[in-house]
Amino acid sequence: MSKGLVKGSQEKGPMINERIAFPKLQLIGADGKNEGIVSKEDALRQAAVAGLDLVVIAEQGSEGYPIAKIIDYGKMLYEKKKQQNEAKKKQQVIEIKELQFRTKIAEHDFLTKMNQGVNFLKDGKHLKLTLTFGKGREMLTKEERGPAFFAKVDQFLTEADFGGNLMQEKEQQAGHIWSRIYYLKNK
Structure with missing residues (x-):
């Protein structure tokens, strides 16, 4: 019997805060500036100080490290849903x-x-x-x-x-x- 992962044990959804599996990240700060390559712990600490979330926005960046950004995750989801609704309104359905x-x-x-x-x-x-x-x-x-x-x-x-x-x-x-x-x- 193999000791593989139990089906359903992997968390689904975006890599956010403690769900991030990468030890080093290319960090974009809350102000939008590139903070360079930092450890996951440092990035989480900076996000906690800012009172925001650390979210991986691209798993493979230009420097070979995943790109993570310090943002308000709830606000990001709200904006994304709002954009999708706007796009849906502009669609023209052909009957x-x-x-x-x-x-x-x-x-x-x-x-x-x-x-x-x-x-x-x-x-x-x-x-x-x-x-x-x-x-x-x-x-x-x-x-x-x-x-x-x-x-x-x-x-x-x-x-x-x-x-x-x-x-x-x-x-x-x-x-x-x-x-x-x-x-x-x-x-």
């Missing part, structure tokens, strides 16, 4: 609405779905139109019906008058499915 069609769709059904698709585009969403082919004979006519269907879609969308802002991504063909994504430039 894609999909409309599925069969090759033998009736004219009224086509118009109803396309009007719904126009409303999605006006709401700023991306619109994915999927044409599904059945088995057998429908697949044999795929090369004729696919382009004809999307030409009809393009005709309908140009009549919807988006002021030249309508864009389309490259269409995709995979097996029984032929799809294309449309979106408005400025939304």
Whole structure:
């Protein structure tokens, strides 16, 4: 039986204060100045005098020693979380609405779905139109019906008058499915 580490015995999380395993550190003081290479004990003493924490910010510094900084760890976590929340707010989520069609769709059904698709585009969403082919004979006519269907879609969308802002991504063909994504430039 081996005498290795017991699973879960290693502490997880950042190397902070007594959790730091390195005997020597490149220290950055509370004022942001480089204090040079110091022992772990000296660094912990300086952090205690300042009333702050000693945190390893990089395990491999330019001089071969880990870089540790004297900072308020709670404040650092707060600032980091605040930055993440700000970045999350600035993210733009693209919502894609999909409309599925069969090759033998009736004219009224086509118009109803396309009007719904126009409303999605006006709401700023991306619109994915999927044409599904059945088995057998429908697949044999795929090369004729696919382009004809999307030409009809393009005709309908140009009549919807988006002021030249309508864009389309490259269409995709995979097996029984032929799809294309449309979106408005400025939304």
